[in-house]
Amino acid sequence: MLGLILRVLPFWVREPLLILGGSLFGVGITIRAVYESYWLMAGGGVALLAVTAFRIHTARHAWRARRSAVAAAPAAQTGPWPAVAPAPKKQQPNFWAQSFAAVAVLGALVGAVWLAPRVTGEGTAAAREPATCSDNDPGKKVPKAYARTPGAVTGDDLCKALNRSDLADLLGTPGEIPLVAYGNSGTAALTADKVAEPSARVQFDTYTVEFSATYNHLTIAQYAKVLAPQTLGHRADKVLGRPAVFTSDHLMQFRIGGEASGGGTATEGPLARTLTVALDRKDPGGSFDLTVWSDSGTALPADSALLALAEKVLPTLPGRRG
Numbered sequence: 001m002l003g004l005i006l007r008v009l010p011f012w013v014r015e016p017l018l019i020l021g022g023s024l025f026g027v028g029i030t031i032r033a034v035y036e037s038y039w040l041m042a043g044g045g046v047a048l049l050a051v052t053a054f055r056i057h058t059a060r061h062a063w064r065a066r067r068s069a070v071a072a073a074p075a076a077q078t079g080p081w082p083a084v085a086p087a088p089k090k091q092q093p094n095f096w097a098q099s100f101a102a103v104a105v106l107g108a109l110v111g112a113v114w115l116a117p118r119v120t121g122e123g124t125a126a127a128r129e130p131a132t133c134s135d136n137d138p139g140k141k142v143p144k145a146y147a148r149t150p151g152a153v154t155g156d157d158l159c160k161a162l163n164r165s166d167l168a169d170l171l172g173t174p175g176e177i178p179l180v181a182y183g184n185s186g187t188a189a190l191t192a193d194k195v196a197e198p199s200a201r202v203q204f205d206t207y208t209v210e211f212s213a214t215y216n217h218l219t220i221a222q223y224a225k226v227l228a229p230q231t232l233g234h235r236a237d238k239v240l241g242r243p244a245v246f247t248s249d250h251l252m253q254f255r256i257g258g259e260a261s262g263g264g265t266a267t268e269g270p271l272a273r274t275l276t277v278a279l280d281r282k283d284p285g286g287s288f289d290l291t292v293w294s295d296s297g298t299a300l301p302a303d304s305a306l307l308a309l310a311e312k313v314l315p316t317l318p319g320r321r322g
Helices: 002-008 010-038 039-071 093-121 144-148 155-162 221-229 302-317
Strands: 180-187 198-201 209-213 233-241 242-255 265-278 285-295
Touching: 010 039, 144 198, 155 180, 155 198, 155 209, 198 221, 221 233, 221 242, 221 265, 233 265, 233 302, 242 302, 265 302, 285 302
Parallel strands: none
Antiparallel strands: 180 198, 198 209, 209 285, 233 242, 242 265, 265 285
């Protein structure tokens, strides 16, 4: 469509339009490439600027040639012969008027591209629709460990409790919408599928939040005394009268394809903050974990935000305990 428009436009409209577009795109591509150290892209931007400079030279040469032709036009004939009315002079295009028209055409095209998805509803309803909870492993039956564990919740239960409309507000990033939301009804590792361990995850632009439950015999008191001191920034707290403990640790990142062996390599990932809460006030063993981290390195929310989130989501779980 754009190629057809450029072919039918007259020279004095088409060239300023191409010069303007080439200048904007060339400068933008070059600056972005230099910022990201992508030298192949930088070469493309410089090439586009070179083509644009050639078009400027061509347009100036054509404009000067046209003005010279107008100045050298023969004057009206005088003498004894009957006067002949001179042919009407063809009005020459005004360079600045044509340039203004080119800018207007470019602005209209950009405006049409920007406005089209908003008029049709795309980019507002579909593209900005918050993610809803989905099963991370669709079609798989819930393991028997859940039926054998009194009050056990599933990954779907955790996801529905976590994926609240005010979750972004609680995290301190109002206005963000969840990009991904899913639950997983799995079991703990090395337990032969006998210990239920559901989890759910909701991902935003800034933060990712994971909500999980573990049904084992490890109490919060034992965890706070033995395991929590091995982590960063651990401290005891309470949530809805239940024992709780804060811990911090780095996630692991895996990269596929090593330089020499061709295998995967594990590196230290972003720092994550976790609030571990007992299943009920009696602390019988087992826990709920709320973990938040940021892949971009943004400072994590305050502990008070995780406490407020836990106080909101725990009472909404089915079969809740005291």
